[in-house]
Amino acid sequence: xxxxxxxxxxxxxxxxxxxxxxxxxxxxxxxxxxxxxxxxxxxxxxxxxxxxxxxxxxxxxxxxxxxxxxxxxxxxxxxxxxxxxxxxxxxxxxxxxxxxxxxxxxxxxxxxx
Numbered sequence: 001x002x003x004x005x006x007x008x009x010x011x012x013x014x015x016x017x018x019x020x021x022x023x024x025x026x027x028x029x030x031x032x033x034x035x036x037x038x039x040x041x042x043x044x045x046x047x048x049x050x051x052x053x054x055x056x057x058x059x060x061x062x063x064x065x066x067x068x069x070x071x072x073x074x075x076x077x078x079x080x081x082x083x084x085x086x087x088x089x090x091x092x093x094x095x096x097x098x099x100x101x102x103x104x105x106x107x108x109x110x111x112x113x
Contacts, residue, residue, distance in 0.1 A: 009049045009109070010035065015042050017077075024054055024089075026074045031089045031107065049109040051093055054079045056103040063098045067091060070105045079103050 013027045015038040023034050025046060032046025033054070056062070057073065057080040064070070064081045071086035072079060080086055094104040 010045050010047055012043055013046050015040060015044055019044075022052070022054075024072055024077065024079070026072055026087055029087075031072055031087060033107070047107070049107055051104060051106045053102040053104050056080065056096060056100065057082070058099055058101065060098055063096050063100070064092050064103065065095050066093055070103065079105060 011032065013030065013032060016025055016027055018040045019025045019034045019038050021034055021036045025032055025034060030048065032048045033052050035045040035047060038044035055078045057076070057078055062081065068081055068091065069083070069088060070079050070081065070090050070092050071083055072089045073086050079089070088108070090105045090107040092103060093106050096103040
């Protein structure tokens with residue numbers, strides 16, 4: 001097909017802030033996980049699909065179970081189960097306790113408001 005560009009699981013985006021390899025970034029309505037370290041405003045490759053261990057909110061009542069909807073807290077650059085003011089990015093594939101530093105998430109790969 002003449003107009004096919006790429007599969008889309010990895011796309012080139014301009015980092016909206018400095019992000020380390022494996023860190024999440026929200027670029028407009030696109031959420032991706034950085035494939036390498038990128039400086040603010042640098043172009044880089046971001047994974048939009050797959051399962052990743054991402055930094056998460058910790059503290060009392062922040063744990064979640066497999067199957068829970070997971071959101072990106074762009075202010076604190078971490079995942080959360082709190083929907084208000086945050087971007088839906090996927091679903092938990094493993095339970096996370098209140099004190100766990102990371103949570104395992106399957107990215108939805110879609111652009112859901």
